[in-house]
Amino acid sequence: MGKSKVLVVGGTGYLGRRLVKASLAQGHETYILHRPEIGVDIDKVQMLLSFKQQGALLVEGSFNDHQSLVDAVKLVDVVICAISGVHIRSHQILLQLKLVDAIKEAGNVKRFLPSEFGTDPARMGDAMEPGRVTFDDKMVVRKAIRDAGIPFTYVSANCFAGYMVGGLCQPGKILPSRDKVVLFGDGNQKSIFLDEDDIAAYTIKTINDPRTLNKTVYLRPPENILSQRQVIEIWEKLIGKVLEKSIISEEEYLASMKGQSYEEQVGLTHYYHVYFDGCLTNFEIGPEGEEASKLYPEVRYTRVDEYLRRYL
Numbered sequence: 206m207g208k209s210k211v212l213v214v215g216g217t218g219y220l221g222r223r224l225v226k227a228s229l230a231q232g233h234e235t236y237i238l239h240r241p242e243i244g245v246d247i248d249k250v251q252m253l254l255s256f257k258q259q260g261a262l263l264v265e266g267s268f269n270d271h272q273s274l275v276d277a278v279k280l281v282d283v284v285i286c287a288i289s290g291v292h293i294r295s296h297q298i299l300l301q302l303k304l305v306d307a308i309k310e311a312g313n314v315k316r317f318l319p320s321e322f323g324t325d326p327a328r329m330g331d332a333m334e335p336g337r338v339t340f341d342d343k344m345v346v347r348k349a350i351r352d353a354g355i356p357f358t359y360v361s362a363n364c365f366a367g368y369m370v371g372g373l374c375q376p377g378k379i380l381p382s383r384d385k386v387v388l389f390g391d392g393n394q395k396s397i398f399l400d401e402d403d404i405a406a407y408t409i410k411t412i413n414d415p416r417t418l419n420k421t422v423y424l425r426p427p428e429n430i431l432s433q434r435q436v437i438e439i440w441e442k443l444i445g446k447v448l449e450k451s452i453i454s455e456e457e458y459l460a461s462m463k464g465q466s467y468e469e470q471v472g473l474t475h476y477y478h479v480y481f482d483g484c485l486t487n488f489e490i491g492p493e494g495e496e497a498s499k500l501y502p503e504v505r506y507t508r509v510d511e512y513l514r515r516y517l
């Protein structure tokens with residue numbers, strides 16, 4: 206596959222910084238939007254400078270300045286947006302409508318990858334409040350992309366391992382416990398776990414692949430399709446100890462959501478759909494989609510046991 210000029214928007218973010226690294230590693234001319242609003246955020250500025258040292262090009266632009274976005278977008282063939290979309294951190298998905306306007310006006314972009322990287326929002330029409338806002342907002346952005354006639358790829362990345370594997374699939378935890386663990390029901394619902402660097406590597410593979418044009422690419426590395434119980438068993442093997450297990454039923458879980466903050470409830474809704482409904486694995490990929498590990502077997506993805514070794 207040839208090389209592209211790539212603009213990463215949200216390049217200092219949790220996923221965005223990995224997209225920048227993967228784009229550089231795969232040899233693309235990589236631009237990062239440098240927003241003046243980051244001001245004196247020393248960590249972000251230092252990260253941008255370090256990316257510059259690694260060969261990235263910084264381009265100034267602001268969501269408050271349409272022309273600056275148009276000018277930034279005109280420099281490249283591919284735009285990847287990784288703007289925030291996790292409520293407990295920040296949720297700015299609809300800001301992308303401004304980016305869509307800029308891409309439409311610039312008229313040169315061959316592929317746009319909006320900030321998706323989770324559950325396929327097109328399959329979440331029946332999702333619960335308040336968490337459905339994430340899917341609804343991503344669908345608003347999809348509609349704007351289609352209305353503007355912009356070529357796209359949507360990446361459905363399933364579960365970021367740092368959130369889900371790290372906490373043994375328990376909400377509010379990102380480190381694996383060594384004594385007890387709470388199971389969602391019988392703990393047997395299958396989910397899909399991705400090392401965030403692998404998400405970035407697969408994403409960059411798609412950007413100029415004709416097979417992924419105007420499609421959703423689902424990341425389903427086969428050995429990482431596991432139930433919560435299986436993730437716990439892997440951890441138990443690594444630490445040589447069986448954890449004490451308790452179960453939270455669907456009814457108890459839904460009741461426990463009440464009284465939490467709005468931001469927490471959004472996240473808890475997402476956990477509900479993954480671990481009680483099986484929303485990541487209860488469908489076959491149709492003609493509108495492709496599966497990344499089949500398209501790119503050369504990517505050696507991180508297995509869940511390798512990921513968990515980091516916590517030993």
Ligand SMILES: NC(=O)c1ccc[n+]([C@@H]2O[C@H](COP(=O)([O-])OP(=O)(O)OC[C@H]3O[C@@H](n4cnc5c(N)ncnc54)[C@H](OP(=O)(O)O)[C@@H]3O)[C@@H](O)[C@H]2O)c1
Pocket residue numbers: 214215216217218219220221238240243249268287288289290291294295297300320321322323324362363364365366368
């Ligand atoms: N599947 C999963 O398990 C999972 C988990 C987490 C996230 N996700 C998805 O991944 C995507 C990226 O999430 P993330 O957690 O990586 O995001 P993040 O680190 O919270 O934020 C990413 C970037 O968004 C930009 N940003 C934040 N607020 C902004 C504002 N007001 N105006 C303009 N830019 C702003 C910033 O980029 P700059 O300052 O560099 O411009 C920030 O670094 C989202 O779509 C999210 O839903 C999925």
